[in-house]
Amino acid sequence: MRSVLLTTAAAAVVAAAFAASAISAPAPAPTAAAIPERASNFQLTDTTRLAHELHYFKAAPAIVLVSQVNGGKASREAVAQLSKLQAKYKDQGVLFYAINSKDSRDAAAAEAKAQKFAFPVLLDELQLVGEQLGVQREGEVFVVAPKSGFKVAYHGTVAETAKAIDAVLTGAPVANPRVEVKAGNVIAFPERARKAEHSQISYSTEIAPIIQEKCVACHQEGGIAPFAMDSYDIVKSMAPMIKESIMAERMPPYFADPHIGTFQSDMALTFEQNKKLIHWIEAGAPRGAGGDTLALNKSKAPEWPVALGKPDLVVTLPADVPASGTVAYQNMQVTNPFQGDTWLKAIAVKPGERTVLHHVTSNHTPDRGAPPPKLPGGSVGSYTPGAEPQVIATGAGAPVPAGGKLSFSMHYTTTGKAATDQTQIGYYTLKAAPEFIKRSTVISDFALKIPKGEARHKEIAYLEFPADAYIYTLYPHAHYRGWSVELKQKTPDGKESMLISLPKYDFNWQRDYDPIEPILIKAGTKLIATWIYDNSTDNKANPDPSIDVTWGEQSWQEMMYFRVNYRWADETVSNIRNDLQGKLMESRMIGALDTNADGKVQIDEFTGTM
Structure with missing residues (x-):
């Protein structure tokens, strides 16, 4: 590859010429995209870091979506006009959202603040929502009718939006449900032109490894998920549900905003994994060549976490839970089973009956009348739905003073069916005192x-x-x-x-x-x-x-x-x-x-x- 070094003056000339040609050149034609009959479910986060799920609002009389980009004249005019409609239809419960499939969150937030947008701007960072809706330009309006199965009752310009909303509110058909949008900047959706490539995504070498990494820990025989992802046939049969769960951001069950902080055991799909899975499913989830990686690596859920192994000590907490009624917290105590002051490096809680166990909290309780322990006491294990084992940071330990009791507070909820719970708490101990507490x-x-x-x-x-x-x-x-x-x-x-x-x-x-x-x-x-x-x-x-x-x-x-x-x-x-x-x-x-x-x-x- 040749490298060309431009002087500052030459670079300025080139940039000016390019800008002039860009202004005089006609806007590129958008890649053809069909408007769907119904709006599939999705969840997107807005510029204030609040999530919004489309199908969450099943009771809404109408939902209005508009494609938006920063600085776009059509976007700003559309949002301004829709803001007036939002005020008009507020008491009737009509919801309004802008969808930005182009700009960063910070940039979109600055635009929303500067322009005083009256309704949320949702960030379509992966462009998957814009792709599914068939968005081509800024300023396109979609009027969705939740009570008609989230039918896209209208797609077109902002000028006809009020008529479309009125029709949806009265249950009448929209007179002109599809109006061509000719104005506004074209929004590039590169993946639309790669559908042939999507059909060639390899299940064996690309899709199965993603599922193995991010899904199988729960979706295996004996796991907490309702079915095992242990073959192509299973994944293929569940593909529509998998797509909806990913688009709605329910799965994988890891909900930390990827733009804020980095955390251990991150179960979230990367942006690339997310897009690859969705595009593969939209291509028909082709089997392709190669072995069935999931079937070849079929596994059963271990009794205890593989990374931790068998606990050094296990405490079992039995309880009978009635079929109905409110169950007061069950307070249980066991004599401290540890010999002398002990330091914990990890705690794993294995629920006996997940359907009724709401949570477990605990602490070390010193013996009455005994001298205060040298070590500070604290929690000796906790559990809430979906909890992972608690692993103490390297160099530190959780102290359990000698003597006393281990006290547990068990919160149960009834399900209409009596149940017996045998929750177990596995303790992993340090062999020597750590440096930190x-x-x-x-x-x-x-x-x-x-x-x-x-x-x-x-x-x-x-x-x-x-x-x-x-x-x-x-x-x-x-x-x-x-x-x-x-x-x-x-x-x-x-x-x-x-x-x-x-x-x-x-x-x-x-x-x-x-x-x-x-x-x-x-x-x-x-x-x-x-x-x-x-x-x-x-x-x-x-x-x-x-x-x-x-x-x-x-x-x-x-x-x-x-x-x-x-x-x-x-x-x-x-x-x-x-x-x-x-x-x-x-x-x-x-x-x-x-x-x-x-x-x-x-x-x-x-x-x-x-």
Whole structure:
């Protein structure tokens, strides 16, 4: 390859000539794309990091989508006109969204702010949604009728949108359901021209390895998934469901925003894996040549995690769960089975009956009257649906003081069928004391109150760290109304940075998020948790949208809870700093009330049940 070096002046001339030719040249013709009869389900994240799933809004009378690009005249004019329609149809429940299949999140956010967009801009980073809808230009409008099976009742210019909405609202056919859009910049969708290549994607060498890496841990014989992905025939038969689950971002069950933080055991599909799977399925999921990699590597779920092996000690917690009614927390204790002070390197909880076990929490309880233990006590294992084994960071350990009891709080929910649970907790111990002590704390707001019917209620709480610390684990928890959650740090100089964001929280898949490298938190830093709750009728998991919801232990109540595992920077096994733990807890009350995190509680911040 020849390299050509241009002087600054020459480069400017070339750039100017190119720009002039680009202005005078006609806009390229878009690649032909058919408008679908119905809008397939998808989930996209908006510029504020909130997720939106199309088919979540089954009860909406109409949903209006518009293709948008930054700086485009057609986009800005369309959004401005649709903003007026949004105000007109707001009381009738019509939803409006822009879909950006071209620009970055930050750039789209800047455009939305500068132009004062009145409705969310969804980021179609992989272009899969734009491809499926048949988008070709900016400013294309789609009016979707959820109550008619998400039929695309109208596609065309913004000028005819009001008539289309009126028709959908009255149940009448749209007079002109397809109007050609000729204005606006063409949006390039390169994959449309590669359909022949998609039909050549190899199941054996490309698709099966992705499934083996990201799906089989659950989708194997004896795994927690409802079926095993152990052959091409199974994958082929499930292909439509697999596509919908990926497009709706329900699977794989890993929900951390890929733009914020990097975490261990990342189960998410990479962008390239995501596109490859979808395009292969859209090509008909061809078998192609080569062996059936999944069948050749067929496996059974192990009794205990392969990476950890057999535990050093197992505690079994039996319980009978009735068919119906509310079950109070079952508090169980076992005599501490460890001989002397013990350090844990990992804990694996094996639920006996997943259908009824909501969660397990625990702690070490010292014997009454005995001298205070030398080691700080703490959790000895926890479980929520979808949880992975808890592995303590390298160089650290979870302390279990000698003597006392291991106390467990078991939360069960009834299913209409009596069940017997035999949950087991496997402990993996260190053979020698570690250097650092793993500690835990919880950011919460016990005064939360979620108004009845409210779709996006926000709760904020924080803790202020009195000394430098390293974060090991981030773990958010809520019940069925939890919609999204974030954790950010605010340093003493007022600077903020996001540590983790889950644009869509899923109660059925709660897990620890362990940063690749422990995160240093400086003294005086506030860790601020923000939860969004959906107490509306759109939330089909909502136990009762007609009531105000407050803090409570049962699933039909709610929690605002964010656990953080960490170590104090200057604490070691030989230099225990229980004083720092006490100072940390001093910020809990003000952190639950001080919504704007300014270190003061104003009258208007006494909200909820306060």
